[in-house]
Amino acid sequence: xxxxxxxxxxxxxxxxxxxxxxxxxxxxxxxxxxxxxxxxxxxxxxxxxxxxxxxxxxxxxxxxxxxxxxxxxxxxxxxxxxxxxxxxxxxxxxxxxxxxxxxxxxxxxxxxxxxxxxxxxxxxxxxxxxxxxxxxxxxxxxxxxxxxxxxxxxxxxxxxxxxxxxxxxxxxxxxxxxxxxxxxxxxxxxxxxxxxxxxxxxxxxxxxxxxxxxxxxxxxxxxxxxxxxxxxxxxxxxxxxxxxxxxxxxxxxxxxxxxxxxxxxxxxxxxxxxxxxxxxxxxxxxxxxxxxxxxxxxxxxxx
Numbered sequence: 001x002x003x004x005x006x007x008x009x010x011x012x013x014x015x016x017x018x019x020x021x022x023x024x025x026x027x028x029x030x031x032x033x034x035x036x037x038x039x040x041x042x043x044x045x046x047x048x049x050x051x052x053x054x055x056x057x058x059x060x061x062x063x064x065x066x067x068x069x070x071x072x073x074x075x076x077x078x079x080x081x082x083x084x085x086x087x088x089x090x091x092x093x094x095x096x097x098x099x100x101x102x103x104x105x106x107x108x109x110x111x112x113x114x115x116x117x118x119x120x121x122x123x124x125x126x127x128x129x130x131x132x133x134x135x136x137x138x139x140x141x142x143x144x145x146x147x148x149x150x151x152x153x154x155x156x157x158x159x160x161x162x163x164x165x166x167x168x169x170x171x172x173x174x175x176x177x178x179x180x181x182x183x184x185x186x187x188x189x190x191x192x193x194x195x196x197x198x199x200x201x202x203x204x205x206x207x208x209x210x211x212x213x214x215x216x217x218x219x220x221x222x223x224x225x226x227x228x229x230x231x232x233x234x235x236x237x238x239x240x241x242x243x244x245x246x247x248x249x250x251x252x253x254x255x256x257x258x259x260x261x262x263x264x265x266x267x268x269x270x271x272x273x274x275x276x277x278x279x280x281x282x283x284x285x286x287x288x289x290x291x292x293x294x295x296x297x298x299x300x301x302x303x
Contacts, residue, residue, distance in 0.1 A: 001039070001042065001043075002039070002042075004035070005035050005036075005038060005039040005042075006039070006064075006068055006071070007025075007068075008021070008025060008027070008032055008035045008036065008039075009035075009036060009039055009047065009064065009065075009068065010065065010068040010069070010071075010072060011024050011025050011032075012032060012036060012048070012055065013047075013048075013055075013057055013061065013064075013065040013068070014065075016054045016055055016056075017054050017055060018032045018033055018036070018055070036048070043060070043064075045058070045060045046058050046060070046061075047060060047061035047064060048061055073135070073136050076136070077136070077270055077271070088119070088275075089117040089119070089120055089275045089276055089279045090117070090119035090120060090121075090276075091119075091120070091121060091276060092121040092122075092123055093120060093121070093122050093123070093139050093140065093276045093277070093280055094123045094125065094136075094137075094138045094139045094140070095122055095123070095124050095125070095138060095139065095140045095141075095142070095280065096124075096125040096126075096127070096131045096137070096138040096140070096141045096142075097124075097126060097141065097142040097143065098126065098127075098128055098142075098143070098144060099126045099127065099128065099221045099222075099223070100221055100222035100223065100239065100242075101142060101144070101239075101241070101263075102124060102126040103126065103221075103222075103223045104222060104223060104226060104241075104242045104245075105241055105242065105245075105291075106124070106142070106284075107124070108245070109287050110122065112283070112287070113279075113280070113283045116279075116283070117279055120276065120279070122280075125138060128196035128197070130143065130147070132149065133147070133149055133152055133266060133267065133268050134149055134150065134151050134152070134268055136268070139267060139268070139271060139274070139276070139277060140265065140266070140267045140271075140277055140280055140281070141264075141265070141266050141267070142157070142263065142264070142265050142284070143263070143264055143266065144160075144198045144261050144262070144263055145198070145261075145262065145264070146262060146264050147264060147266045149266075151268060151269045151270075152266045152267065152268060152269065153266065153267055153268075153269055153272060154264050154265070154266040155264065155265050155266070155281075155285075156262055156263070156264055157263045157264065157265055157284065157285070157288050158241075158262075158263050158288055158291055158292055158295070159260040159261065159262050159263070160239050160240055160241050160260070160261050160263060160291075161200070161239070161240050161257045161258050161259070161260055161261065162198075162200065162201040162204050162237050162238065162239050162240075162257065162258035162261075163237070163238065163239075163240055163243075163251055163254075163256070163257045163258070164208075164235050164236070164237060164238075164251065164252040164253050164256060165229055165235070165236055165238050165243055165249040165250065165251055165252060166229060166234070166235040166236065166249065166250055166252050167229065167230065167232050167248065167249060167250070168248065168250055169232045170229075170232040170233070170234065170235070171250060171252070174186055174187075176250075176252065177235070177252060177253060178253075179253075180207075180208075180211060180253065180256060181211060183208055183211040183213055183235070183253075184211045184212055184213055184214060185213075185214065186213060186215075186234060186235050187213065187214075187215040187216065187217065187233060187234030187235065188208055188209075188213040188215075188216050188217070188234060188235055188236075188237075189216075189217045189218075189219065189225050189228040189229060189233055189234045189235065189236035189237070190205045190208065190209075190216075190217075190218060190219075190225060190236065190237040191205060191218065191219060191220060191221070191222070191225065191237070192205075192218045192220065193205050193206050193209070195220045195221075198261045200258040200259040200260070200261050201237070201239075201258055201261070203258065203259070204237060204256075204257070204258040205237055208237065215234070217233055217234060222238060222239065222242065225237065225238055226238060226242055226246075229249065230246065230249075235252050239261075240291075240294075240295060240298070241291045241294075243294070243298075244290055244291050244294035244295075251298070265281060265284060267281070
């Protein structure tokens with residue numbers, strides 16, 4: 001099949017309109033229409049249902065669009081590899097991670113990455129939904145569980161735990177709980193167990209809520225929990241990586257914590273040689289050492 005015709009078909013299917021596709025391709029509507037008719041003639045089938053509101057793919061058109069979409073993704077990947085230079089890291093990098101890890105740990109450190117690679121353009125997608133890396137919804141993912149998608153390069157960064165923290169100011173006024181049952185007498189700040197979060201965190205929260213605290217603040221993300229803790233609202237459930245940046249916080253009930261949660265970095269096998277991906281991966285590995293050091297020191301203090 002003629003690639004030019006396939007390219008035009010893909011643009012029309014993506015835009016749902018001959019006119020809009022022509023604008024993207026810098027072709028007249030009549031030229032686009034001729035190419036689509038020629039492609040349909042060569043395939044002996046109809047690719048679009050035509051009506052007043054635009055174009056809708058036929059079943060055969062859907063099959064062809066799926067094939068051209070795969071071709072476009074591979075071409076984009078190839079183009080990115082070609083543009084990547086051994087000396088110069090630039091262009092867009094799509095990164096996805098959880099809202100908590102992204103807002104509380106990753107974003108505050110990105111200035112260092114931009115200092116190193118000022119022409120890098122990061123598209124950061126923060127959500128609990130796991131994006132499809134092989135389908136290139138993102139280039140790199142940092143997730144709180146091992147990815148199970150195929151054809152991924154993955155690396156465990158560290159293990160984290162959810163623990164209880166408060167400010168000296170809050171504990172100075174309210175006192176410090178000595179047992180789990182004492183939590184009933186303090187204001188607890190946590191995510192709701194129904195909020196999307198790692199299972200280990202939800203289990204710890206359920207254990208704490210079972211103590212029937214007299215006062216409670218529930219927030220749907222760790223950023224809100226941290227703000228509550230920093231502003232002396234109460235005792236908060238936070239992942240230990242957060243507290244590395246707030247050494248003034250005091251760990252409460254040090255024997256109480258969630259189970260370990262593994263943190264993985266992953267990217268598609270086809271991006272193994274991408275300079276952008278390598279630069280981001282190496283940066284994260286360097287920065288993650290601060291968390292490991294903090295965890296080692298904290299665990300040592302508790303011993």
